[in-house]
Amino acid sequence: MPKFIKWYIVPLVVGILCHGSILFARDDVVRLTYWPSSNPQEIELAKVTVDEWNSKHPDIQVDMQPLPASQSSEEVLLAAVAARTTPDVCSNIWPGIVPEFTEAGVLVALDEFEEFSDVAASRIPEDILHIFRSNDGHIYQMPWKGNPIMMEYNVRLFREAGITTPPRTYAEFMNAAEKITKDTDGDGTIDRWMGIINVSPVWWHRFFDFYALYIAASGGKTLIADGKVDFNNEYAIGVFRFLQEGFAKGYFPKGTLQGNQFLLENIAIQFLGPWDIGFLEKHKPENFEYDFSPLPVPENTTEPIVTYGDPKNIVIFSTTKHPREAWEFVRFLVSEECDLRLLEICYQIPFRKDMDKDPTFKEYFEKNPKVLRFAKQIAYTRGTDNIPQLKEIFDVIAQAFEYCCVYGRKTPEDAIENAAEGCRRVIGR
Amino acid sequence: MGRSRPDENNRVGYLMALPYVIFFLLFMAYPLIFSLILVFHKWNIIAPMKWVGLGNFVRLFNDALFWKSLGNTFVFLVIHIPLQIIVALVIANILNQKIAARGFFRASFFLPVVISGVVVTILWQQLYSQETGLFNALLSRMNLHKVPWLTSTKLAMPSIAIMATWKNVGLYVVLFLTGLQGIPFSLYEAADLDGASGVQKFFHITIPMLNPTMIMVLILSTLGGFSLFIEPYIMTGGGPMNSTLSCVLYIYKQAFYFNHMGYAAALAFMVALIIMVVVIIQRKSFETEVYA
Numbered sequence: 001m002p003k004f005i006k007w008y009i010v011p012l013v014v015g016i017l018c019h020g021s022i023l024f025a026r027d028d029v030v031r032l033t034y035w036p037s038s039n040p041q042e043i044e045l046a047k048v049t050v051d052e053w054n055s056k057h058p059d060i061q062v063d064m065q066p067l068p069a070s071q072s073s074e075e076v077l078l079a080a081v082a083a084r085t086t087p088d089v090c091s092n093i094w095p096g097i098v099p100e101f102t103e104a105g106v107l108v109a110l111d112e113f114e115e116f117s118d119v120a121a122s123r124i125p126e127d128i129l130h131i132f133r134s135n136d137g138h139i140y141q142m143p144w145k146g147n148p149i150m151m152e153y154n155v156r157l158f159r160e161a162g163i164t165t166p167p168r169t170y171a172e173f174m175n176a177a178e179k180i181t182k183d184t185d186g187d188g189t190i191d192r193w194m195g196i197i198n199v200s201p202v203w204w205h206r207f208f209d210f211y212a213l214y215i216a217a218s219g220g221k222t223l224i225a226d227g228k229v230d231f232n233n234e235y236a237i238g239v240f241r242f243l244q245e246g247f248a249k250g251y252f253p254k255g256t257l258q259g260n261q262f263l264l265e266n267i268a269i270q271f272l273g274p275w276d277i278g279f280l281e282k283h284k285p286e287n288f289e290y291d292f293s294p295l296p297v298p299e300n301t302t303e304p305i306v307t308y309g310d311p312k313n314i315v316i317f318s319t320t321k322h323p324r325e326a327w328e329f330v331r332f333l334v335s336e337e338c339d340l341r342l343l344e345i346c347y348q349i350p351f352r353k354d355m356d357k358d359p360t361f362k363e364y365f366e367k368n369p370k371v372l373r374f375a376k377q378i379a380y381t382r383g384t385d386n387i388p389q390l391k392e393i394f395d396v397i398a399q400a401f402e403y404c405c406v407y408g409r410k411t412p413e414d415a416i417e418n419a420a421e422g423c424r425r426v427i428g429r
Numbered sequence: 430m431g432r433s434r435p436d437e438n439n440r441v442g443y444l445m446a447l448p449y450v451i452f453f454l455l456f457m458a459y460p461l462i463f464s465l466i467l468v469f470h471k472w473n474i475i476a477p478m479k480w481v482g483l484g485n486f487v488r489l490f491n492d493a494l495f496w497k498s499l500g501n502t503f504v505f506l507v508i509h510i511p512l513q514i515i516v517a518l519v520i521a522n523i524l525n526q527k528i529a530a531r532g533f534f535r536a537s538f539f540l541p542v543v544i545s546g547v548v549v550t551i552l553w554q555q556l557y558s559q560e561t562g563l564f565n566a567l568l569s570r571m572n573l574h575k576v577p578w579l580t581s582t583k584l585a586m587p588s589i590a591i592m593a594t595w596k597n598v599g600l601y602v603v604l605f606l607t608g609l610q611g612i613p614f615s616l617y618e619a620a621d622l623d624g625a626s627g628v629q630k631f632f633h634i635t636i637p638m639l640n641p642t643m644i645m646v647l648i649l650s651t652l653g654g655f656s657l658f659i660e661p662y663i664m665t666g667g668g669p670m671n672s673t674l675s676c677v678l679y680i681y682k683q684a685f686y687f688n689h690m691g692y693a694a695a696l697a698f699m700v701a702l703i704i705m706v707v708v709i710i711q712r713k714s715f716e717t718e719v720y721a
Contacts, residue, residue, distance in 0.1 A: 201671075203686065402670055406669070
């Protein structure tokens with residue numbers, strides 16, 4: 001044997017012998033890859049959940065890997081789809097991206113599993129489930145959780161300003177904002193504002209201001225109806241006018257402020273979901289009081305107030321070699337015990353019917369009344385429209401928002417009309 | 430000592446060149462050819478490509494936002510390049526004198542070049558903050574009005590240009606220093622004998638002799654300016670009202686926000702063509718002066 005071959009073969013054999021998994025791995029063990037979201041709470045949740053699953057299912061072992069970090073999860077998932085490196089299961093799926101995935105045929109149709117109907121029915125009513133149905137009639141996503149957008153407010157700042165109940169209407173909001181916004185240290189510049197609205201013209205920021213407020217004002221309308229633009233109406237114009245007034249009067253600052261301004265008590269309100277409860281409970285100073293209320297709406301809006309639900313769902317990618325086992329894992333992820341854990345660790349709301357009346361969750365909600373507000377709100381939420389051009393539509397709205405609301409260069413009527421026209425072009429392209 | 434045969438020498442040469450050839454084919458030639466194919470297609474990464482012929486270019490010529498982004502990039506270049514050259518030249522001249530702690534100052538000016546662009550951008554975003562930034566705090570102390578550095582359509586791009594100059598000037602200082610140290614001292618001695626003043630020496634000896642360095646700085650600054658991305662991406666997102674939307678940021682948005690890979694490739698080819706034309710014009714203009 002030539003000498004140099006020895007130098008290749010010997011380390012190779014030693015390597016193989018040392019790598020026990022090659023010689024001793026069990027052929028009958030199915031291995032699944034699972035990508036949860038990469039925020040610390042959800043990583044912790046995923047670790048606990050996967051450990052429990054693996055201990056209960058020695059024949060189906062799950063490897064958890066947080067979704068690789070990027071500007072957005074959707075970019076990472078698209079790259080993974082293009083490179084065919086998608087996991088078996090992913091639980092951070094924004095429904096807005098599902099139409100693109102289904103068109104490309106990269107998802108497993110979950111409604112083809114015979115237990116799907118029962119599992120889905122235990123979570124959400126059929127009339128809401130149809131929102132997640134794709135154009136080909138199949139359902140490719142398991143509704144998992146939502147984060148209803150509500151108004152978080154600083155109780156002490158409101159009390160000191162003489163505001164006894166959180167503002168419900170736009171007019172009440174502006175009255176409160178006038179009292180809250182001030183120069184507290186007398187240096188001639190405003191240093192306390194009613195709230196912060198992100199002025200960056202990035203499309204997804206508009207979920208948490210314009211879109212949530214629009215859903216609330218319109219009683220639950222979304223942007224598209226029957227494939228056509230449907231937001232050129234009084235509600236959208238009203239939301240733009242409300243935001244424009246807030247910026248024009250200085251109730252919302254136009255610049256970027258570093259740090260958590262709500263925790264620093266430099267702002268009194270912000271529009272966001274229940275995930276902030278975990279953060280505030282961990283970091284809030286002593287005597288810091290906060291609570292949540294529905295989003296402000298125009299006069300005469302009827303109760304209950306609907307909002308954006310910020311849904312995230314679970315899918316199985318068609319690259320999986322074990323769809324049946326992946327489905328079993330998905331069923332586990334949406335079980336009652338995992339839903340309770342989602343509440344406990346992440347303060348996020350599972351899609352589950354009548355959760356506030358369910359004995360499994362009763363004790364938790366008694367201890368966490370703020371989370372209960374969101375659990376009750378989850379039934380009155382909307383997601384996004386099921387069309388592939390959604391990101392571009394929100395980009396057009398983000399441009400209109402900037403011109404009209406932030407800088408006052410357009411009237412709300414013109415801005416909404418122009419945005420609607422722009423969206424029609426996007427859909428027709 | 431034996432002499433190796435020519436074909437053996439060739440083989441060794443090919444082997445030495447092989448890593449770079451592989452790198453070139455994988456990471457330069459292949460993407461270039463692939464993007465050239467993309468130019469004529471509609472493709473969202475995950476679905477099959479669809480042939481659109483010259484459709485992407487038709488769209489490009491009718492896309493007002495692309496032309497606005499191009500205009501914004503030229504605004505940036507017009508502010509950034511002269512500012513960069515003047516500041517770098519002045520600093521290089523000072524650092525070329527026998528001043529105390531010269532090594533320390535040279536290193537200090539170069540430091541921003543090696544700091545991550547993202548870190549620098551976030552730092553300056555805080556400095557520029559209208560409500561809580563250091564610059565406006567200083568202005569307030571002098572009883573002056575706060576300036577909307579990044580929230581005014583007129584000021585946002587100049588503010589970014591100033592920041593980019595601070596970040597990159599150290600590199601050009603080093604280039605100018607090298608150029609200055611290459612100027613024969615005898616020229617200055619002869620000028621001294623003729624009674625030339627410092628200003629005369631600067632304009633009649635230093636500047637002409639630095640022309641080759643100037644051309645290099647000009648071309649590098651132009652290429653860097655056309656690549657403007659991190660600063661608007663992080664500081665303004667292209668706003669306010671698209672006033673800081675650069676060509677590259679627009680291409681990025683089309684490619685990675687909206688998955689319009691074919692259209693983004695067409696935009697990229699158009700920008701590459703424009704850069705080529707600008708650089709050719711610059712070289713033609715300046716090389717004539719240097720070697721005339």
